[in-house]
Amino acid sequence: DGKTINGKLKVECWDYTQNEENDTPRDILKGTGKKYWFKCDDCNHSFDNRIGDITKKNGHWCPYCANQKICNNDNCNYCYNKSFASYDGKTPNGKLKVECWDNEKNETIKPRTVSKYNNKKYWFKCDDCNHSFNSTISNITNGTWCPICKNKTEKKFLHWFKKTYKEFKIKHQPKYNWCKSENTNRKLPFDFVIEKLKLIIEIDGRQHFEQVSNWSSPEFQLENDIYKMKKALENGYSILRIIQEDIYYNKNNWEKNIKDTIKSYDEPNIICIGCDTLYINYNNIC
Numbered sequence: 001d002g003k004t005i006n007g008k009l010k011v012e013c014w015d016y017t018q019n020e021e022n023d024t025p026r027d028i029l030k031g032t033g034k035k036y037w038f039k040c041d042d043c044n045h046s047f048d049n050r051i052g053d054i055t056k057k058n059g060h061w062c063p064y065c066a067n068q069k070i071c072n073n074d075n076c077n078y079c080y081n082k083s084f085a086s087y088d089g090k091t092p093n094g095k096l097k098v099e100c101w102d103n104e105k106n107e108t109i110k111p112r113t114v115s116k117y118n119n120k121k122y123w124f125k126c127d128d129c130n131h132s133f134n135s136t137i138s139n140i141t142n143g144t145w146c147p148i149c150k151n152k153t154e155k156k157f158l159h160w161f162k163k164t165y166k167e168f169k170i171k172h173q174p175k176y177n178w179c180k181s182e183n184t185n186r187k188l189p190f191d192f193v194i195e196k197l198k199l200i201i202e203i204d205g206r207q208h209f210e211q212v213s214n215w216s217s218p219e220f221q222l223e224n225d226i227y228k229m230k231k232a233l234e235n236g237y238s239i240l241r242i243i244q245e246d247i248y249y250n251k252n253n254w255e256k257n258i259k260d261t262i263k264s265y266d267e268p269n270i271i272c273i274g275c276d277t278l279y280i281n282y283n284n285i286c
Contacts (some may be wrong), residue, residue: 002055008041010054010061015039015046030055040064043078045071067117074112084118084137085111092149095127097140102132116141129155130162131172148172153203153248154191160255161192165262168194179231188228197264198237205244209278222281229282233268241282243274 002010011025018037028036028051035048040062047069053060063069064079071079080086089097098111105123114122118137125132126146133147148155154172161170171194175187192201207215208225215221229239240261246254257273272279 004041004061005065006041010038013038013041018046018048038062045078067115070113070115072113080112082115082117083112084114084116084141087111087116087141089141089143091127091145093127097124097145100124100127105132105134129158131158133172153205153244157201157203157247158192164255164259168196170194176235178235179228182227188224190228190232193237194262197262198268199262199264200232200237200239202239202241203244203247204241225282229270233270236268238265238269238271241270241272241274241279243278246274 004010004013014025015037018039023036028034030051032051035050037046037048038054039046043062043064045062045064047063049060049063060066064071064082067082070083073079084101085098087096087098091097091100101111102123102125103110109122114120114137116137121134121136123132123134124140124146126149129146129148131146131148135144148158158170158172161168170192172192173189174193175189177187179188179190180186181188190200191203193199194201202225204225206212207218208221209218211218216224232239240258242254242258243252246252252274254273261271261273270282272282
């Protein structure tokens with residue numbers, strides 16, 4: 001006697017066209033784990049589900065109504081309006097975010113087949129800095145956008161790098177299985193990596209050297225940085241560190257200093273550009 005949200009008996013939603021001819025509700029145990037087809041009395045989609053899930057208290061019903069599934073029928077306005085393709089949110093430059101869908105990295109997945117309530121990550125290409133980044137659809141629809149553009153220093157550095165080094169590809173915020181937190185087992189990100197050179201670039205803000213509100217202590221930052229560097233060295237990566245303010249304020253000839261250090265190293269190394277007194281604890285781990 002279970003009913004849909006519209007008050008119709010679920011048994012009356014049995015899809016006789018999709019189920020086998022000999023399969024009728026009268027012949028099926030209501031606790032069975034086998035799947036059968038039903039037709040939603042709200043959105044009119046056919047869906048299959050286990051009888052046991054349908055009949056239990058607060059049981060499952062239509063996955064289309066629950067924003068768990070999107071059909072691929074181009075004529076279905078119901079699913080189109082629930083898909084990311086219908087989202088009209090714009091980037092800071094005024095371009096529709098859906099038009100920034102990275103077709104190359106998302107491969108066969110299209111905005112029309114993805115729910116705009118989805119918590120999975122997909123790839124987008126920023127219309128400002130041209131950087132590809134991945135984010136959950138829910139974050140995108142809630143207003144977040146390109147992580148590079150959010151960080152003005154990283155955006156400035158990336159723009160300079162791509163203009164200066166067209167022969168190298170650079171990754172932003174990559175994570176590796178060999179660098180996981182000992183406490184949480186989560187992968188720890190690096191700012192930038194040039195895989196061809198096996199070179200990691202870390203841009204260090206003030207929080208790495210002094211207490212900054214809403215940040216962990218500089219002692220914790222140092223411990224975390226050293227742990228990541230040791231893991232990088234063990235896996236054949238060199239690390240280039242530079243002070244964020246040098247890039248942001250164009251101080252200490254940062255462009256020339258980086259140009260002198262962006263190269264392949266015979267042995268994994270740590271290179272710190274900027275104030276020697278700030279980086280004394282970093283150099284000592286080599």
